[in-house]
Amino acid sequence: MAAFETLRWTNGRLELLDQRALPRTTTYLALESARGVADAIREMVVRGAPAIGCAAAYGVALEALRLQDASPTTEFDAGLARAHEELAASRPTAVNLFWALTRMREKQKSLSGASGPAAAAALLEEAHAIREEDVRLNRALGEHGAALLPDRARVLTHCNAGALATAGHGTALGVIRSAVASGKIIEVLADETRPFLQGARLTAWELAQDAIPTTLIADSAAGHLMSRSEIDAVIVGADRVAANGDVANKIGTYVVAVLAQRHGIPFYVACPLSTIDLATASGAGIPIEERDPQEVTGYGEVRWAPEGVAARNPVFDVTPAALVTALITEKAVVRAPDREKLRKLFEL
Numbered sequence: 001m002a003a004f005e006t007l008r009w010t011n012g013r014l015e016l017l018d019q020r021a022l023p024r025t026t027t028y029l030a031l032e033s034a035r036g037v038a039d040a041i042r043e044m045v046v047r048g049a050p051a052i053g054c055a056a057a058y059g060v061a062l063e064a065l066r067l068q069d070a071s072p073t074t075e076f077d078a079g080l081a082r083a084h085e086e087l088a089a090s091r092p093t094a095v096n097l098f099w100a101l102t103r104m105r106e107k108q109k110s111l112s113g114a115s116g117p118a119a120a121a122a123l124l125e126e127a128h129a130i131r132e133e134d135v136r137l138n139r140a141l142g143e144h145g146a147a148l149l150p151d152r153a154r155v156l157t158h159c160n161a162g163a164l165a166t167a168g169h170g171t172a173l174g175v176i177r178s179a180v181a182s183g184k185i186i187e188v189l190a191d192e193t194r195p196f197l198q199g200a201r202l203t204a205w206e207l208a209q210d211a212i213p214t215t216l217i218a219d220s221a222a223g224h225l226m227s228r229s230e231i232d233a234v235i236v237g238a239d240r241v242a243a244n245g246d247v248a249n250k251i252g253t254y255v256v257a258v259l260a261q262r263h264g265i266p267f268y269v270a271c272p273l274s275t276i277d278l279a280t281a282s283g284a285g286i287p288i289e290e291r292d293p294q295e296v297t298g299y300g301e302v303r304w305a306p307e308g309v310a311a312r313n314p315v316f317d318v319t320p321a322a323l324v325t326a327l328i329t330e331k332a333v334v335r336a337p338d339r340e341k342l343r344k345l346f347e348l
């Protein structure tokens with residue numbers, strides 16, 4: 001079990017580990033409304049596709065608890081519809097957000113006729129179930145992926161796809177944790193992940209909690225190390241996998257995938273089935289979030305670019321399926337993923 005909790009339910013409130021403050025401080029932010037959760041997702045208090053999905057589910061539950069005594073029930077229903085809208089508008093790329101909201105809506109539909117308090121209690125149970133399942137699924141995919149890594153592998157990862165990006169264990173870092181638990185010696189190379197520094201701030205911190213040897217590198221150092229045979233495998237997470245196997249993940253992932261192919265290094269993507277979006281035909285249809293350019297011109301209080309310079313900040317990119325050696329999921333490892341294999345994966 002990781003030495004921290006990314007999100008937890010305490011005294012009727014959702015508490016989120018404030019990832020903006022890591023690695024300096026570990027502080028939790030308490031939230032009591034869907035709007036508060038939507039803001040926390042937008043501002044990256046909580047981030048990473050599965051963790052965003054879990055937080056959104058709790059956002060719906062919090063709103064149901066707030067409105068549980070409302071009468072007539074149309075007020076309850078309208079309040080929850082508003083909560084769904086606010087949460088859905090928080091960030092566009094990670095499909096787990098929409099997956100979790102759909103699951104909460106289905107649950108709500110199954111409760112028609114229930115009293116407000118009964119419906120709110122059931123929605124909270126559903127949010128707990130989504131969180132608990134996420135940890136279980138990550139452990140399952142971790143086991144599958146661990147078998148792919150040789151002992152003494154030097155593994156490059158990009159962004160943070162760890163316990164901090166999920167309800168626990170992690171996806172890409174879950175594979176690494178499971179490999180280490182099975183007795184393998186794994187050395188991690190963590191891309192710093194410009195511009196928001198999820199690698200430098202979060203992956204480096206998270207792996208240090210588990211004493212997994214980690215070396216931080218500038219994103220642009222990956223090609224050099226690959227050319228010197230100093231990287232044996234790449235593992236990343238995903239925000240959305242399209243029906244044809246194209247993978248949207250943190251900006252810079254595509255560059256790493258191209259480099260890995262150039263150097264004959266396996267490029268693995270680890271994610272639960274809730275990240276696979278069969279309704280989006282290919283990567284071209286995945287909405288790519290663009291954030292404030294100030295994340296590029298500086299960080300925190302520090303500004304390094306000249307005043308008034310034009311800057312752009314697309315925060316995800318799409319890696320074509322052809323560059324993916326295998327998709328590691330809780331059900332199976334899908335080598336050279338394509339439309340047909342992904343369709344069959346959901347039938348297993």
Ligand code: MRU
Pocket residue numbers: 047048049050094158159160161162165166170171172198236237238239249250251315
């Ligand atoms: O902008 P972020 O930090 O939410 O982006 C996170 C990523 O790109 C992760 O790799 C992805 O969500 C997978 S997390 C298991």
